[in-house]
Amino acid sequence: MPKPIRMSRRSWIAAWAVLCAAGLAATAGLNASSAPAPRPEKPVSAECAKRIADIETQLAKAKREDKGDGVLAFSRIQVGTEDDCRGDLRNHFRGDQ
Incomplete structure (x- = not known):
């Protein structure tokens, strides 16, 4: 070997x-x-933009008050409607914009 x-x-x-x-x-x-x-920015409907602004306001208010553990729940979204904004909300708050 x-x-x-x-x-x-x-x-x-x-x-x-x-x-x-x-x-x-x-x-x-x-x-x-x-x-x-980079993905092209998709337009957001007026209803969805209003919902996003409302949620942003509620988040800012909760942050100012600094109550609890910082968990917010939203139940305004109607499932099954033509423009339920789920995708737009997900994209906005995930930071895809």
Whole structure:
């Protein structure tokens, strides 16, 4: 059985450093190329804009009063209507705008 090739400690460290640098460069390249394109802003209906403004007002009021654990519940949204604003509310408060 042939003897395995022996590598010095410096060779192992150099090979490890080269592989790490290549991995970092590949990661940086993939992160730069996969940046999402900005989405065009969708118009919000007047009813939804009014609801969003109302919720923003209630949130600001709750923040000023600083009561409880900061949990607010809203039950004004009517499910099943044509313009229930769920998507617009989700996009606005998730920060997609």
